[in-house]
Amino acid sequence: MKLLSVAIPCYNSESYMRHCIDSLLPGGEEVEILIVNDGSTKDNTAAVADEYESRYPNICRAIHQENGGHGEAVNAGLRNATGIYFKVVDSDDWVDYSAYMEILNTLRDFVIGEKTLDMLISNFVYEKQGVKRKKVMNYRTALPKNELFDWDDVKVFILGQYIxxxxxxxxxxxxxxxGLELPKHTFYVDNIFVYQPLPHVKTMYYLDVNFYRYFIGREDQSVNEQVMIGRIDQQINVTKLMLGYYDVMKIKQRKLRRYTVRYLEIMMTISSILAIKSGSEENLEKKKELWQHLRKQNLKLFLRLRWGFMGQGVNLPGKGGMKFPIAIYQMTQKFFGFN
Structure with a gap:
């Protein structure tokens, strides 16, 4: 059995996937690198995956499937995973070597020891193209460092700081x-990957290391703002799925309940702001329908989100009302460096 399985969803990724895979190889045979070729047709992604499996048969596995989207590639990785722990690294991203070694040492200690670790959290870096000073997302104000903890020990997540x-x-x-299974042919399912398992997480550990390097800059990336607006239906669909996985208002652990409510608040806000920024009457109607969907499904949560700061901000009337949430979004965007 491997210590860590890493799934790399690849779709026409030939030009950058080698950098990603090479950054993970130093983990050696304790690590299983699952290179999932998600029906690539425009380049040699499949051949590159097979090449790495041939060169590193005890580390790399090539998995070929019909195109099912990012979520189905993650599903394939999870189905094939033999590691005790599971990580997803997108094919245009990479990991930092020294942080990687600390991650593996920490996971190994828990496997050898008597205590069970459900979720390990580390920092990530926005590797935004053309930006010299990279923004680091850390959790120092929110989580205890270098110790096993549970939800009762979690501190305060500030605005824009979430896992x-x-x-x-x-x-x-x-x-x-x-029962985690991400929907096929849908973008933004990474939110589901993090969110759905949270009530099952009993123990956590935070390593304050800049492990994951998150590349931003390609025009065709799913997180590009214009691409997100064009895929607003998928953003809304993911938000609706997250609203339906469980009733967050019935979660007994207060800090877990607070965090999951905040996560849903962020998802509702992003969907709403994308609709507003599009300037499309059709998308504004979709925003209205999303809030009505929440009201019908969970009135208590609707009241909490609709009359919170963000909910009021994205539902102000008239053209003047639309300027406020866009201004807040742009300030947050500039500060955190996303999109």
């Missing part, structure tokens, strides 16, 4: 037991 797929390594069996 992303880049931050987490889950215990593989936990993901399988909670």
């Amino acid at each position: 992303l797929m880049h931050s987490v390594i889950y215990r593989t069996e936990l993901l399988k037991q909670c």
